[in-house]
Amino acid sequence: MIVRVRFLPDDVIVDAEVGESLLHVADRAGVFIPTGCLMGSCHACTVELEDGETIRACITAIPPRDELTINLFSDPTW
Template structure:
């Protein structure tokens, strides 16, 4: 087994330091740094993601990624290895 077989993939992921984030349904796009908090990215883009507790327990900041994964934006940062990410912000009149 070659210990360097994944080197090319790992190096590629390290090169992607910026990710283009698209917020739906407003269709707002902004560039973000890997590791940047999603709430900060949304705020910079002028997209409102409701927050309550900022600890993930109230679920006010729940959003959906393009692959259907449900996450809490207050606990999530921009992941490495992606050049684009689409986030669907739910519209909840309660928040």
């Protein structure tokens, strides 16, 4: 199943496979998501879904849905 992923605020859109790593999808789209530990513990890769839920991109796979909007924000401590 193909999911259309939109990265805000730059409105970059890329198609991804269900189960594909969100970090891999972002990289393929040319979108930078900062990382630290790559295990979800440091929260450097935290992004926000359109419904306000925050997730860690390094441990999140693309879920089965038609579209997914990711709001990128930077943490000034990283």
